[in-house]
Amino acid sequence: MTRIAVYPGTYDPVTRGHIDICERALKVFDHLVIGVADSPSKIPYFSIDERFDMLQTVFASNERISIKPFSGLLIEFARECGADVILRGLRAISDFEYEVQLAGMNRSLASEIETVFLTAAQRYAFVSSSLVREIASLDGDVSEFLHPDTLARLSEKLKNTQ
Numbered sequence: 001m002t003r004i005a006v007y008p009g010t011y012d013p014v015t016r017g018h019i020d021i022c023e024r025a026l027k028v029f030d031h032l033v034i035g036v037a038d039s040p041s042k043i044p045y046f047s048i049d050e051r052f053d054m055l056q057t058v059f060a061s062n063e064r065i066s067i068k069p070f071s072g073l074l075i076e077f078a079r080e081c082g083a084d085v086i087l088r089g090l091r092a093i094s095d096f097e098y099e100v101q102l103a104g105m106n107r108s109l110a111s112e113i114e115t116v117f118l119t120a121a122q123r124y125a126f127v128s129s130s131l132v133r134e135i136a137s138l139d140g141d142v143s144e145f146l147h148p149d150t151l152a153r154l155s156e157k158l159k160n161t162q
């Protein structure tokens with residue numbers, strides 16, 4: 001039996017925290033579907049196409065990872081992917097309350113799907129897409145937290161919007 005997990009997120013943009021979670025997940029699951037959420041309520045900085053492209057570049061060489069955009073209910077997306085696990089990453093305590101609420105809600109909607117949490121390496125424990133964007137917009141060095149392609153695209157976009 002192939003174990004498929006869906007890893008949903010906004011990825012605005014993908015960070016080394018996300019990448020670290022994906023690498024760890026591949027030790028546990030056979031295949032990972034990265035679900036790029038439309039997230040209109042978050043008003044993402046990058047369009048869904050840009051976020052999708054950045055993920056494609058980062059994971060291009062990995063046959064065990066596929067990237068798919070989605071906009072509807074997460075559990076429906078997981079079912080479409082043939083996944084019985086939703087993967088989420090946990091950072092500090094602040095993530096915990098929302099994530100447990102989300103997992104509980106998804107369980108009540110789809111009891112056959114389990115939510116699994118992983119934590120990233122310590123050096124990425126405080127990395128978030130929004131902080132990385134903010135630091136970069138103030139000319140701070142975020143190269144440690146992004147894939148070189150993502151870094152180049154973020155720098156380019158900041159240059160064009162400032």
Ligand code: ADP
Nearest residue numbers: 008009010011017018088089090091120124127
């Ligand atoms: P969302 O809008 O769904 O929170 P994100 O792209 O911000 O989308 O995050 C997707 C998932 O990855 C979430 O479960 C988030 O907690 C997790 N995540 C993001 N950054 C990190 C990190 N540095 N370490 C561990 N988990 C992370």
